[in-house]
Amino acid sequence: MNTNRRLTYLLILLIGLSIGFVWNSYLDRNIGHSFAEVEYTSISKSDSVFIDDEFLENISERFLFKKVANSVTSSVVYIETLIPVDVPDDENHDFSDDFWNRFLPRSARSVGSGVIISQDGYILTNHHVIEGAREQGIEVVLHDKRQFQARIIGSDPTTDLAVIKIPANNLPAAIMGNSDQVQVGEWVMAVGNPFRLRATVTAGIISALGRDVQIIDDRMRIESFIQTDAAINKGNSGGALVNTSAQIIGINTAIASQSGSYQGYGFAVPSNLATKVASDIIQYGRVRRALMGVQIQSVDYERALELELPSVVGVEIISLTPNGPADLAGLKKGDIVLEVNGFPVNASNALQERIALLRPNTEAQLTIWRDNSSFKSSVILEELVIPEISIAQSASESSPNEPTQEDEGRPKPDQNDLSRGRLWISTDLGFDIVGLAKPENPSLFDLYVQDVDSASNAFKRGLRNEVQIIRIDGDLVHSTQELQSYFNGLAANKNKISVQLEVRREDKSLHHIYIPLDK
Template sequence: MKKLGLLLLFSVMVTAVTSTLITLHLASRWMEAPVVAAGPPAAPAQLVNYKATTINAPDGFIQTCERVTPAVVNITSFSGGYRTAGGSGVIISSDGYIITNFHVVEGSNRVTVTFNNRRELPAKVIGADPTTDLALIKVTAEDLDAISFGDSDEVQVGEWVLAIGNPFNLASTVTAGIVSAKARNINILQGAYSIESFIQTDAVVNPGNSGGALVNARGELVGINTAIITESGGYEGYSFAIPSNLVYKVVSDLREFGRVQRAILGVNIQEIDDALAADLELPQVAGVLIQSVQSGSSAEESGLRAGDVIVKVNGVHTNSVPELQEQVARFRPGDRVDLEFIRNGRLYRRSDVELKGVNEPATSYRRE
């Protein structure tokens, strides 16, 4: 069976002449990217009640690009005096805060930002979170063009989106596509507390797009472009972006605390398929099955048990493992949530469940 490589979308800098030709091979080798068997990713999205978009998307692309492109920047990372990686970033405040991917700045000791008008400034890494592959950097500047956050929960399969970034160091490149699926887990991030709930699109993205913007037809940020699934090393129709609602929470933590405040429920969980739904006598294939409950966890204290099926968090359906993980990851330790779950065929609710933090070394860090 053929293998599909998972490729994080940073560009490895070699020389101005040769980097375009060999970026894909170097990126693949440097990342030692894992591979998955050909076929759909392991965590299919299950969404219902889609509404038709009211935006006449193609007619509005010109205005959207004019408004959003100045908020997307080119990022170059250095280590030991050498250029090591490059990618994209998104300005989120007029005073210089910029989102990018962790893998774009990982291991760097110097970072520079090149703006749409070719102005270049040094940047400081404020903090990073490898478990979501996000980083927050800052330049000293004022009156920058900043992007507005959209609500990624409202993004619908089939909706038009634009990907804006710097593939192959081609500044301010814009491509268009549709949302292909939501809540995808492609098993590219390592670690027990990694969160993968990607928005999948068919907008063309390539190495150098990492950290760039995925926007809706209104020009609102709905995702940060992060990875592609590829057999050849280039774009093949499968690109993945971190949803903006998760991005907002992570960068808010990094900005306020320098590290992510990660809340967990304290359960081991699995997907539900037709066979399992029949065994559990569920009315439909929905929810996430609790395999076990961790001792002393929020789940245990709220009375959850192995065999329970979590169907909602704060009224939001959780029909897959990525959806449940993303919903919980949006909260901080000490926050309270409402849970709905099925036990022995009956629906139960637990209100004001207090979430606890990760009880092990920090999963994110502040760059001093």
């Protein structure tokens, strides 16, 4: 009985398995897998493009970038400069581990970029890229990796531009464009060597024109930068800002950044100004600056209302140099300069740039607003000449040919500083006077106190470094002749017992300081 029951169960199980096998076979036959039928597959390849470059270029300027990059990168060079570094040999700077460092000059290396502007080896770059370079301390690497030692032809701190030259010919010179035609919103490319990354190309647009960001450290500076959002970083300085016609429209110079790296704001010297500076340096060894002989300020909204101008435009003349070009042309204080040679000037730096583009002894056609109407005026520009500076000393008993030990310890004027419109007057009052030439009139100076002796009467009476001197003994003093005359009179006046200074501190507050004289 039990045996029959077991056989029955086994038979039922076998029947179930058979039915399941048959059903599964039926499903496999109807749903089959695709790979079961694959015997061979191929990967398609093609060298032809679905949309060619010419078609894309007609759609948007962005598609020109590849062609522009191929055209321009060979004209941009890598510059490495060897700069001496002054490090004191004291307890804070131990060089005992390196015997030769005790005797050999210590140096640092800086990197930048440059643009080849002629086939015979002239290269345009930034002044700060090569400033302070050692003799034979400038190495240029071309796009084809050839290396050359460069020599400095000349530089201009006021525009932060310089020209160097390498001994080579048949070089791929860049094409300089017309920066006057540049418009906000245009596509541009920045080409340079950021962070030693050779021949780096970035893209962006023109963000603004005529920017004055006070980056150039020079009193005579001309800043009317092209602003771009193309990525510019350290090492891009001196490189090219290029339009979609592969023309150089600017020389990359600086960035505005809190971190020291790119944050979306880059600045380039306009190509027209760069070309003029480079041409002057190559032809004359220096920049020949034209001069109008005026002091100016931008017109704001309130001033435009006072003058009944149709809109907020122009640059106001607030003073003129007697017998200067503007004075001789009949211009007056309060005149508003609207245009220079047909180009509108709506800010002080714009007027400075337009004049800087012109040569001395050439004529500038100005549009002037006066008495509620405009008229044309021609001004024959003079050449900006930095005056020679004499060092004045008060109450000195020593012979001018025999400097005393005290004189030998005083700072002497640096010729580079003098060429940049600075003077340094060493006095016997316990402090020195630094004069910085006014950009609008280099024969006049703003005076600042420097190197106040902590043991002097001046220090004890509260005089400190970097305050601006407004008046000396109640008189405004701005020119070298006035300074020389004052100190000569001070030395001759044996009865004078004190000097009165009116000074302006950094917070703009005015103070009077009386300094007793040691007789």
